[in-house]
Amino acid sequence: MAADLTGIRAYEIAQAASQGAAGSNQATETAGQKFTEMVQGALESTNASLVQAEQLTASAAIGETELVDVVTAVAAAEVQLETVMAVRDEVIRAYNDILKMPI
Template identity: 35%
Template sequence: MITGLNAANAYSAARSAVSPDAGSAPRMLERVGQAAEDFAAQMAQVDAVSTRAMTGQLSTQELVQTIAEAELTLNTVVAIRDKVVEAYQDILRMPV
């Protein structure tokens, strides 16, 4: 037979098992911020390389390589954004 005390004890045990660490949120935000800065730096690098290629200071091969790296970075950022939006929509659909 399940009693109120048994249910409360089970709830307390489950709650501590799934609660996030106290310091994990600031670290997560720091990592997200660093990733955003890295993305911005990558896009700035593409701009600089493109300018150098247009003025003849850089070979076409180096330009294509830099653009390919930027495309991979952009695809990764878009995939992460899509996952975050999907998770947010799943949370909104949850019954309360």
């Protein structure tokens, strides 16, 4: 009888652990999705800034836009692009650090 209770208890512990692992996987997936959405939003915003700067440059070439507006738009796009590149470099560096970790 005691052996049966020990087996049942071991089964309950294994079930709880597997449910905990499933919950952990779901939390990881949710965090991964949020991170993906954040990165995608940053890339879209940067792309929009670059497109706007390009459009202002083209309109300045034909005399429709002031040069100050073009310089401001290009500077803002440059700052956003540098930020995205810095984040990319840090993500790559973190990934490489994780690969170097002992298992």
